[in-house]
Amino acid sequence: MPTETFEFQVEARQLLQMMIHSIYSNKDVFLRELISNASDALDKLRLEALRDEAQGADVSDLHIDIEADQDARTLTVRDNGIGMSHDEVVQLIGTIANSGTATFLRELKEAKDSAATEGLIGQFGVGFYSAFMVADQVTLLTRRAGETHGTRWTSSGEGTYTIETVDEAPQGTTVTLHLKPVDNEDKLYDYASPWKIKEIVKRYSDFITWPIRMATEGPDTATAATEGDEEPPVPREPETLNSMKALWARSRDEVSDDEYHELYKHISHDWHDPLKTVRLQAEGTFEYQALLFIPSQAPHDLFMQGHKRGVQLYVKRVFIMDDCEELMPPYLRFVKGVVDAQDLSLNVSREILQQDRQIQMMHRRLVKKVLSTLKEMMAGEPDQYLTFWREFGRVLKEGLLSDFENRDSILGVCSFASTADPEAPTALKQYVERMKDGQEHIYYVTGESRQSIENSPHMEAFRAKGIEVLLLTDPVDEVWVESVPEFDGRQLRSIVKGEVDLGTEEEKKEAGAEREKRQQEFAELLTWMTGQLDAEVKEVRLSSRLTVSPACVVSDTNDATPALENLYRAMGQDVPRAKRILELNPDHPLVSGLNRAHTEAPDGPGTAEVAELLYGMALLAEGGELKDPSRFITLMADRLERTL
Numbered sequence: 001m002p003t004e005t006f007e008f009q010v011e012a013r014q015l016l017q018m019m020i021h022s023i024y025s026n027k028d029v030f031l032r033e034l035i036s037n038a039s040d041a042l043d044k045l046r047l048e049a050l051r052d053e054a055q056g057a058d059v060s061d062l063h064i065d066i067e068a069d070q071d072a073r074t075l076t077v078r079d080n081g082i083g084m085s086h087d088e089v090v091q092l093i094g095t096i097a098n099s100g101t102a103t104f105l106r107e108l109k110e111a112k113d114s115a116a117t118e119g120l121i122g123q124f125g126v127g128f129y130s131a132f133m134v135a136d137q138v139t140l141l142t143r144r145a146g147e148t149h150g151t152r153w154t155s156s157g158e159g160t161y162t163i164e165t166v167d168e169a170p171q172g173t174t175v176t177l178h179l180k181p182v183d184n185e186d187k188l189y190d191y192a193s194p195w196k197i198k199e200i201v202k203r204y205s206d207f208i209t210w211p212i213r214m215a216t217e218g219p220d221t222a223t224a225a226t227e228g229d230e231e232p233p234v235p236r237e238p239e240t241l242n243s244m245k246a247l248w249a250r251s252r253d254e255v256s257d258d259e260y261h262e263l264y265k266h267i268s269h270d271w272h273d274p275l276k277t278v279r280l281q282a283e284g285t286f287e288y289q290a291l292l293f294i295p296s297q298a299p300h301d302l303f304m305q306g307h308k309r310g311v312q313l314y315v316k317r318v319f320i321m322d323d324c325e326e327l328m329p330p331y332l333r334f335v336k337g338v339v340d341a342q343d344l345s346l347n348v349s350r351e352i353l354q355q356d357r358q359i360q361m362m363h364r365r366l367v368k369k370v371l372s373t374l375k376e377m378m379a380g381e382p383d384q385y386l387t388f389w390r391e392f393g394r395v396l397k398e399g400l401l402s403d404f405e406n407r408d409s410i411l412g413v414c415s416f417a418s419t420a421d422p423e424a425p426t427a428l429k430q431y432v433e434r435m436k437d438g439q440e441h442i443y444y445v446t447g448e449s450r451q452s453i454e455n456s457p458h459m460e461a462f463r464a465k466g467i468e469v470l471l472l473t474d475p476v477d478e479v480w481v482e483s484v485p486e487f488d489g490r491q492l493r494s495i496v497k498g499e500v501d502l503g504t505e506e507e508k509k510e511a512g513a514e515r516e517k518r519q520q521e522f523a524e525l526l527t528w529m530t531g532q533l534d535a536e537v538k539e540v541r542l543s544s545r546l547t548v549s550p551a552c553v554v555s556d557t558n559d560a561t562p563a564l565e566n567l568y569r570a571m572g573q574d575v576p577r578a579k580r581i582l583e584l585n586p587d588h589p590l591v592s593g594l595n596r597a598h599t600e601a602p603d604g605p606g607t608a609e610v611a612e613l614l615y616g617m618a619l620l621a622e623g624g625e626l627k628d629p630s631r632f633i634t635l636m637a638d639r640l641e642r643t644l
């Protein structure tokens with residue numbers, strides 16, 4: 001069979017360049033990555049065998065073998081797992097499928113220093129390619145279980161790789177690294193040393209559920225053999241390097257944090273430690289163990305379609321599937337981990353899982369456990385919680401829309417930017433504690449950025465009275481606020497909707513009397529303006545929320561805001577525009593002036609234009625769009641000209 005030469009896909013080439021030039025300081029992790037791949041390959045083969053799909057495959061002694069040859073300076077990692085077909089090698093090893101790759105590489109280019117670069121790589125994880133941190137040439141010989149021919153792949157990581165079909169190859173995958181020279185300054189240890197390999201396996205891969213074997217020195221031949229003895233030297237004996245203990249089934253004090261973290265890295269392909277480890281062991285009629293992790297950084301594809309949820313399902317220690325959707329709702333898709341159920345069948349399929357009542361119970365319990373962990377974190381480890389919120393808050397908030405049963409718990413662990421603090425977000429509980437005398441509701445405003453909403457006219461009365469307002473700027477905020485009526489018995493109220501009535505009982509009474517008077521003074525103007533602007537607004541009324549601005553536009557209590565309407569439209573739904581309400585500030589000279597002019601000459605020149613300009617200004621002030629900007633400019637220029 002001829003040898004074919006292929007080029008790496010562009011993204012793959014860029015990643016390889018980084019690996020070759022070794023910007024990652026902890027090079028030991030390459031072995032963890034190779035072992036992780038080998039372990040996955042063994043899991044996959046066992047699963048096929050369980051389903052009777054592994055025709056002709058040998059599943060009698062599934063394991064991983066490591067061979068370190070100090071003379072040849074090679075290190076070989078072999079598994080007798082599922083292997084890869086010729087096309088799979090090209091597909092899987094020559095390209096990078098991760099949907100966040102492009103973003104990742106762009107960020108990498110922009111990364112200022114090596115620490116930032118390292119952080120990004122750790123977050124992305126580069127799997128097999130990390131072999132090029134320690135090797136200048138890598139050969140991969142593989143045969144798909146059940147197939148007859150094998151495939152040999154070789155590369156020095158520089159742009160191209162070669163592939164040839166071979167007649168003889170053991171089942172599974174053998175990766176041989178031709179190691180770079182030892183260089184202690186560059187933290188390149190002697191990876192051909194069995195001692196070093198043993199140490200790395202123990203540290204990073206101890207929990208792997210398959211035996212990882214390496215031939216080490218046999219019994220001491222020097223003392224066993226007497227002088228002149230002609231017996232051949234005792235061959236090296238394979239030793240199992242890992243304990244294979246399933247960490248999730250052990251009690252907390254038997255397992256170190258480091259061990260948990262390594263399991264996390266194996267499952268998640270993240271090179272960073274997780275933010276939090278969550279254990280759950282359920283006993284009784286339906287027994288299962290769960291070990292869940294909250295990562296410390298969001299992956300690049302968290303908001304992309306097809307992002308996989310990270311919980312693996314095991315049945316009685318046997319890996320059954322990745323990404324078990326039935327165990328975690330989409331709004332907790334960032335949670336990674338393992339769930340091992342004792343009473344499910346090894347043959348369990350997705351269809352069965354969807355119906356299974358026990359799985360549904362596990363799902364409920366796991367969700368509650370994650371939420372209670374977040375609650376504890378919020379109370380006891382505020383720094384960790386803030387990291388969590390920064391990375392995953394947007395995702396968690398999706399649960400306010402989808403998980404009715406846990407809505408209060410979710411709301412309880414949410415944080416929001418607030419006028420109370422320019423930096424740190426606040427929990428609703430803290431907001432409630434800070435509420436002013438006489439304040440009944442929790443007030444919020446949604447919008448595109450903190451700056452634009454913080455300075456909107458709607459905020460004026462709240463600022464004047466020192467009433468805190470939550471500033472919600474995530475797109476998902478527009479949506480959930482519509483369906484969450486209250487927190488802890490207090491209504492959530494948008495400051496751009498309906499009427500506002502602030503202050504203590506006393507103040508409200510006083511303001512009521514004052515308003516009555518104003519109402520009479522302005523009644524005619526308001527009726528006239530409502531008629532004038534009829535095409536645009538449903539009502540013109542006096543405002544109790546303005547102190548400085550002449551006017552603002554608000555939505556009726558039960559109507560959608562323009563931003564929400566836009567969001568629905570972006571999702572392809574045809575929603576009619578709800579007419580809004582124009583509110584005037586009777587204390588503003590422009591408004592009182594207009595009232596005077598209108599009373600003196602109801603059809604006097606210019607009043608209609610001023611009414612229109614007032615409406616346009618109110619729209620602009622909230623960052624809205626004018627229907628006819630050039631008409632607005634003409635009217636405005638005309639008015640200004642008359643003042644000169």
Ligand code: ADP
Nearest residue numbers: 037038041083084092093126127128129173269
């Ligand atoms: P990742 O493991 O993060 O998916 P890798 O670059 O390490 O990325 O591997 C890419 C793919 O190549 C794996 O997902 C797997 O399908 C395949 N692969 C790698 N190593 C092996 C192996 N030892 N046996 C079978 N398939 C493998």
